Amino acid sequence: MSFLDLKNVTKIYPNGTKAVHETSLSIDEGEFMVFVGPSGCGKSTLLRMVAGLEDITEGDISLDGKLINQVDPSERDVAMVFQNYALYPHMNVYNNLAYGLKNRGIDKETIEQKVNDAAKLLQISDFLQRKPSMLSGGQRQRVAMGRAIVRNPKIFLFDEPLSNLDAKLRIQMRLEIKKLQQKVGVTSIFVTHDQVEAMTLADRLAVINNGIIEQLGTPIEIYDNPKSLFVAGFIGSPQMNFLDGNIKNKTLSAEGFEIKDIQSDFNGDVILGIRPEHLSQTENGLINLKVDLVEQLGSDNLVYGQLKDKKDFCYRCPGNQTIEKGSNLSLNIENNKYYIFDKSTGKRVN
Amino acid sequence: MKIKPLQILAHIILILGVLLMVVPIWISFASSTHDTVTILTEGMKFNIGEYFSRNYNEVLNEKGGWSEEVTAAKMFINSFIMALGIATLKVTISAMSAYALVYYRFKLAVPIFWLIFITLLVPLEVRIFPTYKIVSDLGLTNSYTGLILPLVASATATFFFRQFYRTIPDELLESAKLDGANSWRFFIDFLVPLSKTMIAAMFIFMFVYGYSQYLWPLIMTTSEKYWTVVMGMKIIFTESYEGVALPRTAERFAYIILSMLPPVLVVVILQKWFIKGLIQTEK
Numbered sequence: 001m002s003f004l005d006l007k008n009v010t011k012i013y014p015n016g017t018k019a020v021h022e023t024s025l026s027i028d029e030g031e032f033m034v035f036v037g038p039s040g041c042g043k044s045t046l047l048r049m050v051a052g053l054e055d056i057t058e059g060d061i062s063l064d065g066k067l068i069n070q071v072d073p074s075e076r077d078v079a080m081v082f083q084n085y086a087l088y089p090h091m092n093v094y095n096n097l098a099y100g101l102k103n104r105g106i107d108k109e110t111i112e113q114k115v116n117d118a119a120k121l122l123q124i125s126d127f128l129q130r131k132p133s134m135l136s137g138g139q140r141q142r143v144a145m146g147r148a149i150v151r152n153p154k155i156f157l158f159d160e161p162l163s164n165l166d167a168k169l170r171i172q173m174r175l176e177i178k179k180l181q182q183k184v185g186v187t188s189i190f191v192t193h194d195q196v197e198a199m200t201l202a203d204r205l206a207v208i209n210n211g212i213i214e215q216l217g218t219p220i221e222i223y224d225n226p227k228s229l230f231v232a233g234f235i236g237s238p239q240m241n242f243l244d245g246n247i248k249n250k251t252l253s254a255e256g257f258e259i260k261d262i263q264s265d266f267n268g269d270v271i272l273g274i275r276p277e278h279l280s281q282t283e284n285g286l287i288n289l290k291v292d293l294v295e296q297l298g299s300d301n302l303v304y305g306q307l308k309d310k311k312d313f314c315y316r317c318p319g320n321q322t323i324e325k326g327s328n329l330s331l332n333i334e335n336n337k338y339y340i341f342d343k344s345t346g347k348r349v350n
Numbered sequence: 351m352k353i354k355p356l357q358i359l360a361h362i363i364l365i366l367g368v369l370l371m372v373v374p375i376w377i378s379f380a381s382s383t384h385d386t387v388t389i390l391t392e393g394m395k396f397n398i399g400e401y402f403s404r405n406y407n408e409v410l411n412e413k414g415g416w417s418e419e420v421t422a423a424k425m426f427i428n429s430f431i432m433a434l435g436i437a438t439l440k441v442t443i444s445a446m447s448a449y450a451l452v453y454y455r456f457k458l459a460v461p462i463f464w465l466i467f468i469t470l471l472v473p474l475e476v477r478i479f480p481t482y483k484i485v486s487d488l489g490l491t492n493s494y495t496g497l498i499l500p501l502v503a504s505a506t507a508t509f510f511f512r513q514f515y516r517t518i519p520d521e522l523l524e525s526a527k528l529d530g531a532n533s534w535r536f537f538i539d540f541l542v543p544l545s546k547t548m549i550a551a552m553f554i555f556m557f558v559y560g561y562s563q564y565l566w567p568l569i570m571t572t573s574e575k576y577w578t579v580v581m582g583m584k585i586i587f588t589e590s591y592e593g594v595a596l597p598r599t600a601e602r603f604a605y606i607i608l609s610m611l612p613p614v615l616v617v618v619i620l621q622k623w624f625i626k627g628l629i630q631t632e633k
């Protein structure tokens with residue numbers, strides 16, 4: 001049995017919304033798990049059930065070997081960082097950190113020690129006497145983290161804690177959270193709708209869609225081997241290109257080109273997925289791209305254009321190649337890195 | 351800095367407002383330092399007279415009433431106790447009932463809230479006879495409990511607290527829960543400090559309400575020991591002159607000035623709290 005176990009967990013809200021469907025998931029001690037998915041897919045609901053802030057409609061959740069379905073959130077020994085931080089506005093930073101410890105009847109000196117240690121770790125020692133309203137976004141973020149860390153809980157829960165920060169700070173805090181988690185070693189679940197955040201933070205990640213875990217795995221597994229159209233489209237930036245096609249006897253025909261001897265026995269309508277970074281320029285390549293627009297990022301160029309059938313398409317090439325607007329490129333798929341999905345079910349078939 | 355005509359106009363309006371508030375009080379005070387005869391013959395006064403200490407001494411120490419049992423000082427104390435009791439209980443009870451209505455999402459919360467709200471339509475004056483019956487059946491006439499108890503429920507304050515609590519983000523409660531706070535702790539450690547301003551404002555408001563009660567104390571007190579300021583204003587300092595009851599106007603002015611002190615005191619004490627809360631937005 002692993003550290004946190006979800007078994008067939010379902011959540012139906014009183015108004016009838018089915019937010020989570022029969023989800024099962026195991027998280028090991030010390031693991032950094034990320035739930036990623038579009039807004040409204042049920043990630044927060046799942047997290048809040050672990051915290052005890054939402055009732056579990058069906059299924060079981062156990063933490064550290066104990067069934068916690070009926071355990072009150074205050075008794076679960078979990079800590080949560082909220083999107084808006086939910087700092088206590090009338091208490092100074094010190095008391096924000098100390099409050100949870102006081103409620104657990106810990107003596108004053110131990111509290112002081114713990115708060116000071118946590119403050120040092122998060123570099124907020126200088127602000128201990130300030131009220132949250134006198135802190136910057138990044139500092140508030142740290143206080144929220146401190147409040148979680150200081151209690152030394154069994155599990156950290158993060159609900160999109162970085163989405164209120166500006167882009168630069170977000171990247172910085174992302175890094176800090178990862179470092180901190182590695183240092184403290186607490187089992188963590190992190191919820192986000194940002195796939196870059198998910199990829200960079202996760203030991204393992206769960207891609208959630210419509211209340212179902214579509215795929216579970218390490219970031220690289222999921223990037224290399226998406227099991228469904230949804231996962232393929234959600235993970236990776238810029239997004240994977242999708243083209244309509246049809247398979248007959250191991251031959252895939254798409255608009256304008258064919259791929260022979262594919263690794264699939266599937267016959268019928270499919271969607272072909274190709275990542276922009278898995279293409280290279282050759283003579284007489286499979287795909288002809290008419291360039292509309294080039295975004296130069298320095299390290300890379302993102303080339304946007306259209307195929308013969310006016311379908312939008314993106315190609316990513318090293319930044320040192322110069323590509324003219326309006327030119328025609330001939331592209332090949334590198335190392336047969338393409339993905340084929342059943343058009344009706346969205347399931348991967350190669 | 352150049353002064354714009356609009357600013358001058360604004361100041362004129364403000365000064366007029368201040369005069370409107372201050373002049374009547376000044377006239378009352380100035381008149382309270384004269385002789386009744388002077389006021390009756392010459393009208394109200396703007397200047398300070400010579401009878402300050404005599405008039406105020408009489409007001410505080412002279413026994414009045416039908417049976418000459420009560421002094422004005424005693425009535426101030428009675429009113430102060432009554433107002434303090436009403437304000438304290440009103441604020442406590444409304445804050446707690448609003449807490450129940452907002453945070454315990456039981457099915458009847460909304461109907462119950464509206465039921466409470468409807469009681470605004472039946473103030474004490476409307477239900478005074480049934481109230482009197484109950485209070486007298488409980489044997490509470492001529493007691494502070496009897497003066498205070500029928501007035502302690504407040505729909506207005508419940509409404510304001512409810513509206514305020516609803517603006518507090520849910521995450522605060524959730525976060526507190528995860529930090530091990532039970533319902534009672536959340537109320538004491540969060541809602542009370544966060545609604546400090548509100549509590550101060552409500553307290554002032556309710557204190558003045560309690561202090562200026564007239565009909566209820568008039569009906570439920572038969573013993574002069576429980577007379578209140580507003581009742582006394584009509585009754586004491588009356589002199590019989592050739593069979594006609596004549597008011598002792600100068601003493602009455604002194605009485606009015608003194609009767610304003612307790613509410614003013616409450617405002618002065620609480621306004622610091624009140625203004626501090628207004629300046630620091632802590633949400």
Ligand SMILES: Nc1ncnc2c1ncn2[C@@H]1O[C@H](COP(=O)(O)OP(=O)(O)O)[C@@H](O)[C@H]1O
Binds near residue numbers: 037
């Ligand atoms: N308290 C609630 N009552 C009813 N429906 C809710 C409630 N909270 C969330 N939902 C619904 O449940 C679904 C999942 O919500 P949520 O878990 O918040 O999604 P996410 O965090 O992935 O954006 C959404 O369709 C949302 O509208």
Ligand SMILES: [Mg+2]
Binds near residue numbers: 043044045160
């Ligand atoms: Mg969410």
